[in-house]
Amino acid sequence: MNSDVQIAGDPLAIPHLLPPVPAHPTTVAAFAGLARSIAADRDSWEPLVRYDATTRWYHRLRTGPGYEVWLLSWVPGQSTGAHDHGASSGLLTVLSGRLTERTGGTAADAERVLSEGDQRVFAPGYVHDIANDSFEPAVSLHIYFPGLTDMPMHPTQHARPTEAVPAAEATPAAVEAWGPGNG
Secondary structure (H helix, E strand, O other): OOOHHHHHOOHHHOHHHOOOOOOOOOOHHHHHHHHHHHHHOHHHHHHHOOOOOOOOEEEEEEEEOOEEEEEEEEOOOOEOOOEOOOOOEEEEEEEEOEEEEEOOOOOHHHEEEEEOOOEEEEOOOOOEEEEOOOOOOEEEEEEEEOOOOOOOEOOHHHOOOOOOEEHHHOOHHHHHOOOOOOO
């Protein structure tokens, strides 16, 4: 008796029968575009959002080859504390409300208010604190490449005011921070 493989052939040898390879952003601009497309599909993420007065709420929205997408909510007064993302690069997009990013130091850009639609790109080791200093709740989307495995906390005075840029102004140096071939 013949086996199914002998009769039908090896299904792995027939590319049209394989599921499509998932789309994988390969540039900072593509990750920013992914975030904007998720943000635009409000019906897909808004019903998932929860607000918790005791702790920041977060939900892993999706994963892709080598990256993760997280949805976070912020009630007034909540913050992360100064932290970095270990070996991961990141992209933060404000979906609703306003958030404040603090990077410490004395530079004029050491504190930045981010409104709906604003995006920030940062490299591994970038230290910042994100807070909801407004009187309204906020929601943000975070993409980490590679997926987030570490989030070391830092004393606030050691936050560095360099290396994060608005996604629209990503320079070759910021793009290079995402790693070879991932720019």
